[in-house]
Amino acid sequence: DAGVTQSPTHLIKTRGQQVTLRCSPKSGHDTVSWYQQALGQGPQFIFQYYEEEERQRGNFPDRFSGHQFPNYSSELNVNALLLGDSALYLCASSLGPVRGAFFGQGTRLTVV
C-alpha cells in the first residue's frame, strides 16, 4: 500500500501564475482534505472533498479550488499566485470524513 501520494514534491512558480497539485489517497479511502502549512505554523485546513463534492471549506479565498475524481484522487488549484502562497501543501485521506486521516508528505510550493 503506497499510502497517500502527492505530486510534485517541489514546485517553483512565479507570482500571478496558476498551479495544480495532485493527491492520490490511500487505498480504500474516499475522502480527501487539503491543508496549507506555512513555515513555523500548524497545518491550516483548506477544504475537504467527499463523493466528488466539496463538503467543508476553511477560511481560504476563491483562488483556491479543488476537484475530486471518481477514483477518489484529488487536485488543488491555486490561481493568481501570491508570494504568501509559498508553503507546504498537505493532502490527507480517510474513509469518510475525519476518521483518522492519513497524510502525504506534501508538495513544497515556492512563489517567486
Add this chain to the structure above:
Amino acid sequence: DAKTTQPPSMDCAEGRAANLPCNHSTISGNEYVYWYRQIHSQGPQYIIHGLKNNETNEMASLIITEDRKSSTLILPHATLRDTAVYYCIAPQAGTALIFGKGTTLSVSS
C-alpha cells in the same frame, strides 16, 4: 471543534515516558480526541484516537479523564526520533481536522 489547549513545549529524557497533556473542556459527547505528530518538514502522522475509554496501540497510550475534559498522550519509552510537534484535536463529528499550535516535544539523551 472543541477548543484544545496544549503546552507549547515539553522536554523528556530518552528512555523515559513522555506525558503530553491536552485540555478540551468544551468537548461534546460525540467528539473524538485525535493525536497527531509532525516531524520537521514531514506530513503529520496519525498516532491514536479515542472517545471515552483509554486506548493503546503500538505507538502510544491515550488516557481520557472520566469527564472527558482532558486527555494525556503517553509515549512509554521516548526516543530521539520522537522529537516532534504533537497535536491534540477534537473535531466536531463529521468535520475535518483543524490543527492548533501543538506541543513541541524535545527528547534528549
